[in-house]
Amino acid sequence: MKEAIMLAETGIEKGEGGPFGCVIVKHGKIIGQGYNKVISTNDPTAHAEIVAIREACKNLNSFQLEECEVYTSCEPCPMCQRIEPTIRLAKSLELVSSQYRLCQDEKIGNRQQP
Numbered sequence: 385m386k387e388a389i390m391l392a393e394t395g396i397e398k399g400e401g402g403p404f405g406c407v408i409v410k411h412g413k414i415i416g417q418g419y420n421k422v423i424s425t426n427d428p429t430a431h432a433e434i435v436a437i438r439e440a441c442k443n444l445n446s447f448q449l450e451e452c453e454v455y456t457s458c459e460p461c462p463m464c465q466r467i468e469p470t471i472r473l474a475k476s477l478e479l480v481s482s483q484y485r486l487c488q489d490e491k492i493g494n495r496q497q498p
């Protein structure tokens with residue numbers, strides 16, 4: 385979770401997208417991570433979760449993320465929530481992300497992922 389928040393802050397500092405970070409863990413090891421790159425890549429699907437999922441799938445050489453946990457800095461948008469069942473995560477995105485919501489952090493303000 386801490387790593388996801390740090391990634392979100394990195395994305396803000398670089399101006400690559402909104403304040404969102406994501407980390408994917410399998411058996412205690414980070415296998416994918418990312419932050420929002422919608423602005424820097426002109427890719428409206430480059431949400432933190434998607435960036436992290438792409439990296440994790442590449443590292444596992446699989447299109448599914450069984451036994452993986454996803455930690456996000458904010459509640460995932462509907463697009464990212466729809467992907468969850470297709471990759472067979474061990475833990476729910478929303479369940480984990482409810483621990484801390486960076487998008488509602490007073491420093492950053494209440495923003496939604498672009």
Ligand SMILES: [Zn+2]
Pocket residue numbers: 431432433460461462463464465497
């Ligand atoms: Zn999203």
